[in-house]
Amino acid sequence: MKAQYKIISITALTVALAGSAVAEEMVKLEVELPKPLFAGTPKSIKTPNLERKPEVPEIMVPAGTENIASGKEITGSDDFPVIGELEYITDGDKDGADGFYVELGPGVQWVQIDLGEKKNIYALALWHYHAQARAYRDVIVQVADDADFVENVQTLFNNDHDNSAGLGAGKDKEYIETNKGKLIDAKGVRGQYVRLYSNGSTGSDMNHYIEVEVFGK
Amino acid sequence: MKLWMFTAAFLMILFAGLALRIPQLADRPMHHDEANQAYRFGTLLENGTYRYDADDHHGPTLYYLTLPIAWVTGAQTFAETTETTYRMLPVLFGMLLILCIPMLRKGIGATAVVAAALLTAVSPAMAYYSRFYIQEILLTFFTFITIAAGWRSLQTGSRTWAVVCGLSAGLMFATKETAVIAYAAMAGAGLLCAGWSRKLHLPLKNMLIAAACAAGIAGVLYSSFFTNPSGPLESILAFKGYLARGTGINTDHVHPWNFYLKMLTHYRFDGGPVWGETLIFGLGLGGCVFILLNRIPVKCDPGLARFLVFYTLLLTAVYSTISYKTPWCMLSFLHGWILLAGIGVASMLERCEKRRILKGLVVVLFLAASIRTGQLAKRTVGPYAADYRNPYVYAHTMPDFRNLVQRINDLEAVSAKGKNLYIQVIADSDEIWPLPFYLRQFPNVGYWLDADSLPTEPHPDIIVSSADVEMDPHQYCSEFYGLRPDTLLAVHIDSELWNAFMETRK
Numbered sequence: 001m002k003a004q005y006k007i008i009s010i011t012a013l014t015v016a017l018a019g020s021a022v023a024e025e026m027v028k029l030e031v032e033l034p035k036p037l038f039a040g041t042p043k044s045i046k047t048p049n050l051e052r053k054p055e056v057p058e059i060m061v062p063a064g065t066e067n068i069a070s071g072k073e074i075t076g077s078d079d080f081p082v083i084g085e086l087e088y089i090t091d092g093d094k095d096g097a098d099g100f101y102v103e104l105g106p107g108v109q110w111v112q113i114d115l116g117e118k119k120n121i122y123a124l125a126l127w128h129y130h131a132q133a134r135a136y137r138d139v140i141v142q143v144a145d146d147a148d149f150v151e152n153v154q155t156l157f158n159n160d161h162d163n164s165a166g167l168g169a170g171k172d173k174e175y176i177e178t179n180k181g182k183l184i185d186a187k188g189v190r191g192q193y194v195r196l197y198s199n200g201s202t203g204s205d206m207n208h209y210i211e212v213e214v215f216g217k
Numbered sequence: 218m219k220l221w222m223f224t225a226a227f228l229m230i231l232f233a234g235l236a237l238r239i240p241q242l243a244d245r246p247m248h249h250d251e252a253n254q255a256y257r258f259g260t261l262l263e264n265g266t267y268r269y270d271a272d273d274h275h276g277p278t279l280y281y282l283t284l285p286i287a288w289v290t291g292a293q294t295f296a297e298t299t300e301t302t303y304r305m306l307p308v309l310f311g312m313l314l315i316l317c318i319p320m321l322r323k324g325i326g327a328t329a330v331v332a333a334a335l336l337t338a339v340s341p342a343m344a345y346y347s348r349f350y351i352q353e354i355l356l357t358f359f360t361f362i363t364i365a366a367g368w369r370s371l372q373t374g375s376r377t378w379a380v381v382c383g384l385s386a387g388l389m390f391a392t393k394e395t396a397v398i399a400y401a402a403m404a405g406a407g408l409l410c411a412g413w414s415r416k417l418h419l420p421l422k423n424m425l426i427a428a429a430c431a432a433g434i435a436g437v438l439y440s441s442f443f444t445n446p447s448g449p450l451e452s453i454l455a456f457k458g459y460l461a462r463g464t465g466i467n468t469d470h471v472h473p474w475n476f477y478l479k480m481l482t483h484y485r486f487d488g489g490p491v492w493g494e495t496l497i498f499g500l501g502l503g504g505c506v507f508i509l510l511n512r513i514p515v516k517c518d519p520g521l522a523r524f525l526v527f528y529t530l531l532l533t534a535v536y537s538t539i540s541y542k543t544p545w546c547m548l549s550f551l552h553g554w555i556l557l558a559g560i561g562v563a564s565m566l567e568r569c570e571k572r573r574i575l576k577g578l579v580v581v582l583f584l585a586a587s588i589r590t591g592q593l594a595k596r597t598v599g600p601y602a603a604d605y606r607n608p609y610v611y612a613h614t615m616p617d618f619r620n621l622v623q624r625i626n627d628l629e630a631v632s633a634k635g636k637n638l639y640i641q642v643i644a645d646s647d648e649i650w651p652l653p654f655y656l657r658q659f660p661n662v663g664y665w666l667d668a669d670s671l672p673t674e675p676h677p678d679i680i681v682s683s684a685d686v687e688m689d690p691h692q693y694c695s696e697f698y699g700l701r702p703d704t705l706l707a708v709h710i711d712s713e714l715w716n717a718f719m720e721t722r723k
Contacts, residue, residue, distance in 0.1 A: 032672075033663030036653040038257075038272065039646035041250050041543060042701065043469035044612040133684075133705055135697035161694055163722055174697045176684060176705060202617045202699030 059185050061122040061215060068121075069113050069194070069214035075147075076111040078104040082206065086111060094127050094181070094211045101129055106205035108138065108165045112195045113214060118145065121186040121216040124156060126196060129208035130177040136207070137174070138165040138199035141184060143191035152191060157184045165199050177201075181211070218327040226331045227319075234315050234338035237594050238308045238347045243300035245602040246614040249701075251350040252651030255303050258283050259295025259657070267441050269448040271455035275352050276391045277438045282306055282355070296658045303350040310358045311347025314552070317358070318559075320365040323372075325556070326516035326563050332583070333559030336497050339591035340555065342480070344598050345609045346545050352393045353545040357552050359389040360399050364528070367403075368521050370423055379423035383430025390431070391438040394455050398535055399549055406527035413523060465540030472542040477533070480547060480608045481554070489606025490596065494551060496586045501529070501554035504561030513560060514567040522560055529553030544611050605702045614651055617699035621708060622655045624696070625679060628710060629659075631717045632678065637661055638714075639675060643668055643682040648704060652681065680709040 074086040084102035089111055093100050104111075121143060128136045138160035145151040158170025175182060194214055198207045247255065258280045261267045267280055286305050292298045318334045325333075337343055346353050362385035370378035389396035411417040439448035458467075465471040484492040507513050508522040532550040536542070562583055569576035601607040603616050625640070632638055640662045642649055649664055656662045665671055668686060680688060684705040688695060693709035700706045710718075 033661065034665060036256070036642070036649050036664040037646035037666075038253055038270075038274070039249070039650065040272075041470065042612045042647045042704075133703045134699070135705060161696070162719065169719065173690070173695065176697065202615070202697055202705055203702075204616070 057183055057185060059123045059183065062217070064217050065122050065215050066217065067213045068115055068119055068216045069212055072116065073114045074111060075114070076104060077109045078207075081105075089113070089209045089212050092211070094179070101208050101210045104207040104209075106200060106207075108197060108199045109207040110195050110197045111209055111212070112147070112193055113212060114147065115192050115194065115214065115216075118190055118192045119214075119216045120188050120190050121156075121194070121214055122188055123186050123215040124184045124194065125181045125211075125213040125215070126184070127179075127181040127210040127212075128177050128198065128201070129203070129210065130179050130181075132203060134177050134201040134203040135174045136177065136198045136201040138197060139172075139174075139182070140165060140167055140170065140197040142167075142195050142197075143186070143189050144193050144195070145191055147193055149193065149195055154189045154191065156186050156189065160197075160199070165197055167197065186216070218331070223327050223331065227334060230331070230334045230338050231312070231315060233335070233591060234312055234344075237339065237344040237591065237598055238311050241599070242304045242308065242348060245348070246616060246618050247300060247651040247654050248349070248351075248613050249647070249650040251303065252654035254279060254350055255298065255654050256295070258287075258303070259298065262287055262292065262298070263294055266444070268445050269439050269441065269451055271394075271451050271458065275393045276452070277441065278355060278388060278392045279306070279350075279352050281438065298657075304348050307347050307349055307351075307354045310354045311343065314343070314347075314354065314358045314361060317362060317365065320362075320369070321521070321556070323516075324365075324368055324518045324521040325560055326514050328514070328566055329517065329556075329559035329563035331559075332500075332562035333556050335587055336500075336555045336558055336590075337552070339587055339594050340494055340497060340551065341492065341590070341594040341597040342494060342544075342547060342551055342609055343555075344594040345602075345607075346548055348598055349545070351545060353548045356389060356392045356396060356399075357548045359385045359392060360396070360549055361552060363389060364403070364524075367427070368518075368524075370427070371418070371420065372518075374420065374423070376423060376426060379420075379427045380430050383427030384434050386427065387431035387434035388438075390435045390452070394452055395459060395546075397456075399532060402528050402532040402535060405531045406524050409527040410520060410524050414520065462541045463539045468541050470543050471540045474537050476542045477537055477547045477550075480544065481551075484608040486606045486608070489604070490593075490601070492593065492597070492608050494554070494590075496590050497551070497554050497558050500558035500561040502557075502561075504557035504559070504564065505530075507561060507564035508557070512564060512568070514563045517560060517563065525553060525556050525560070529557055544609050612701055615699040615701060618651075618655075618706075621681070621698035621706060624698075624708060624710075625656070625659075628679060628714055628718055631721055632714055634678065638678040640679045640681065641665065641671060641677040643671065643680060643686055644706065645683065648683050648700065648706065676711070678711050678714050682707050682709065 069090050070092060072090055074089050076086050082103040082105060086102055088100060088102045090113060124141060139157060140155065140160055141157040142149065142153055142155050144153045157172050159172040159174050160167065160170045163169040196212060200207060257274055261280050267277055269277060283303060283306050287298060287302055290302055292302055315334050315337050318330050318337065322330050363382055366378045366382035366385060369375060370382055389399060436449045439452045440446055441448060462468045480492065481494050481498040505526050508526050511519060513519060513522055529550055532553060536546055536550060565579050566576055569579055597607060597609060603613050604610060629636055629638055636659050638659060638661065640656065640659055642652060642662065642664045645666060684697060684707050686707060688709040692712055694712060694715040695707055695709045697705045697707055
């Protein structure tokens with residue numbers, strides 16, 4: 001046994017030495033790291049800049065599909081919005097100016113639309129505050145059969161990649177808000193309640209909604 | 218005013234000044250300009266060398282004067298410095314500005330000195346920029362000492378005060394080249410005073426001594442203590458760029474004539490609170506009227522008072538006329554208005570001397586208004602310190618930027634490489650600051666202007682880029698963070714590193 005072990009060891013060592021004789025000499029890669037360039041005081045932007053290039057997907061929906069959220073009942077996690085009213089979310093107005101958006105408190109907040117009955121949902125469009133370049137965090141859109149979101153909960157969109165909202169990590173990408181809103185393919189899921197989450201933005205810890213449209217029939 | 222009253226009042230004013238300048242000094246994220254300056258100081262701290270650079274770094278005093286603070290705090294490298302290391306310098310000069318106002322006691326009287334000191338302490342702009350690592354509060358301090366020492370020398374013929382005046386004037390220029398605007402305003406005010414009184418008093422010997430001291434100290438500092446002989450000349454040649462910028466060429470900071478006037482009176486943006494230095498400006502205007510009508514207190518020197526009127530008006534007019542404007546430039550003429558406001562308060566009180574109830578009412582109203590101003594200052598340096606609706610917040614780093622820094626620290630904590638993570642920054646030079654300050658403890662950080670110039674190996678652990686740079690989602694997890702209003706950065710995290718981080722969140 002010992003002899004066999006010795007033979008194996010010698011063989012392995014011979015192979016290793018032979019291999020190293022053939023392989024190139026390895027040295028640590030040194031990358032030149034450029035230093036930061038100085039720059040003067042940047043421009044102070046205190047006016048809206050809507051010149052952003054959103055990616056708007058093309059979604060095919062059955063004929064007769066319409067916005068079934070218009071005028072529907074809205075509830076939310078924040079009973080006393082800081083600015084505006086929850087009703088702004090389905091009033092049909094997508095203007096980003098003061099008086100057209102609702103501001104909810106900091107942290108994870110949600111708004112919920114009751115469609116009145118179970119509907120087939122093909123797409124959803126949502127507008128957060130877009131008068132400034134912002135990316136809202138933990139944007140999660142779910143559909144369920146009940147108001148407490150226990151039955152048949154389906155997730156349409158989730159960009160909470162670090163699970164900071166506690167609803168599971170999502171794979172969807174963060175995006176920068178524009179006046180074109182965010183169009184989400186709902187793939188015809190069926191449900192009565194639509195809930196939208198967010199957890200502040202790159203602009204502040206507060207949460208904002210201008211409008212939500214739910215396309216279905 | 219009795220000495221004990223003066224002393225007690227001054228101590229309370231100093232306390233108020235400290236209360237607005239010291240607390241939570243590190244809370245506000247570093248501004249682009251602060252981080253630039255800090256980086257330059259870091260080079261001086263580590264290498265012991267400084268070389269004047271006319272491109273947007275102004276004079277050397279800010280860097281040299283930070284050295285003692287770094288030494289006292291034990292920082293030997295840039296990585297060991299903190300926000301507090303840097304911001305303690307403007308705090309110190311902000312407090313010195315209050316402490317030195319009694320230099321004018323014989324010129325404007327004790328009551329005016331106390332009033333001016335109180336207004337300096339509680340002014341939102343003065344408090345805000347006394348916590349900001351840029352040259353402005355240093356320039357304002359040296360400007361004040363130049364005027365105060367110059368007046369003292371003029372009154373007494375003192376050569377010592379002439380030397381102090383000269384050194385301060387030189388330090389003005391060694392702080393910021395645009396000190397020449399203040400020089401011009403002082404010269405203009407002097408001529409107007411001479412015209413008014415039809416008397417021209419030129420103590421030539423002391424003026425020459427002062428000029429020599431000014432040139433000497435500025436020369437020593439711009440030459441980096443004689444190691445960079447071309448420095449002083451370059452500081453003069455820099456005027457070509459400043460003149461262009463002043464007329465609005467090659468600059469993003471062109472604003473209308475009433476830019477500063479709005480901040481002095483009534484400023485409100487995007488539904489935010491109302492700001493203004495209304496108490497100071499209003500009392501200052503009142504002071505102007507009292508001075509020009511010669512209804513000032515007996516203890517107030519009319520010549521000095523008129524000089525302050527002309528100097529402040531000229532400086533305000535010049536800065537308002539120049540196309541290039543940034544909020545911090547108002548400090549110099551704001552301090553002039555504060556001194557005039559002090560004389561205004563003293564004048565009102567003297568006119569009420571025989572009417573005690575009215576005098577008491579004026580004191581109460583002034584104190585109440587000062588407290589209101591102090592409350593606004595508290596909001597300015599506190600909850601609104603980085604809020605874009607604050608008029609003194611200009612191209613400022615957003616609070617969300619700290620989340621970017623925290624994320625990198627979170628990743629460092631889970632990586633076997635620790636602080637040796639390889640970080641690539643791909644962005645224009647105006648999109649990277651204050652990153653170099655916040656990544657100062659990471660030795661493997663490189664800054665590239667575009668993705669085309671990136672090395673292919675090794676594979677970076679983290680990429681920080683402008684928001685329009687996209688990475689392969691199979692290789693990187695990407696997040697957005699706010700840098701400034703309307704400017705986002707993207708952070709792309711290597712998938713393996715990200716998975717290691719997510720394991721800690723289960």
